[in-house]
Amino acid sequence: MPATVRTPAPTIDHSTLTRLVHAGTPVGAEVVANTQGWGIVIHCGDARHVLAAVRGKPRTFRQFDTLAHYLQALGITEFKVNTAAFSQGVARPMDARREAASARMKQAHEAASYDTWFKAQVQAAIEDPSASVPDAESRQRFAARRAALLARAQALN
Numbered sequence: 001m002p003a004t005v006r007t008p009a010p011t012i013d014h015s016t017l018t019r020l021v022h023a024g025t026p027v028g029a030e031v032v033a034n035t036q037g038w039g040i041v042i043h044c045g046d047a048r049h050v051l052a053a054v055r056g057k058p059r060t061f062r063q064f065d066t067l068a069h070y071l072q073a074l075g076i077t078e079f080k081v082n083t084a085a086f087s088q089g090v091a092r093p094m095d096a097r098r099e100a101a102s103a104r105m106k107q108a109h110e111a112a113s114y115d116t117w118f119k120a121q122v123q124a125a126i127e128d129p130s131a132s133v134p135d136a137e138s139r140q141r142f143a144a145r146r147a148a149l150l151a152r153a154q155a156l157n
Contacts, residue, residue, distance in 0.1 A: 011052035012042050020044060021075050029071055029079035033086035037062040040071070040079075 020027055028043035038061045040051040053059035061067035071079060133141075 009048055009050045011056055012049035013052050017042060018074060027076060029076050030082060031067060031079055032082045035085065035087060036060045038064055038067045
């Protein structure tokens with residue numbers, strides 16, 4: 001018996017899928033597990049199309065939740081799930097772009113966290129009920145401290 005040659009399924013991009021859904025075309029979806037994560041096969045009549053990312057490669061979602069939110073945002077709320085190739089915990093190796101994006105996101109989160117902390121510190125200082133020290137008095141106190149430190153440093157030399 002001759003071997004059958006599998007031809008790749010045709011792809012569909014996000015904008016085409018969006019236009020179909022918004023036009024009211026009956027569209028079904030099947031979520032398929034693969035070694036990289038989750039992919040989507042779109043059913044439109046008798047045709048099956050794999051959702052493609054940029055450059056025509058099949059789009060893969062690492063997290064099922066992200067995929068479900070994506071479909072829900074499109075207006076596709078019911079879909080089949082095929083877990084035949086599901087393998088929990090298989091991590092996809094990070095490429096340079098992903099590592100750079102991950103580093104940028106971590107930096108952005110750290111900056112946002114610091115910003116929140118800093119604003120809280122400023123607000124706490126503003127709301128502090130203790131008595132404020134006038135500027136002139138504060139300058140006098142620090143001038144006296146500097147003079148005392150200078151005198152001590154000169155005594156040591």
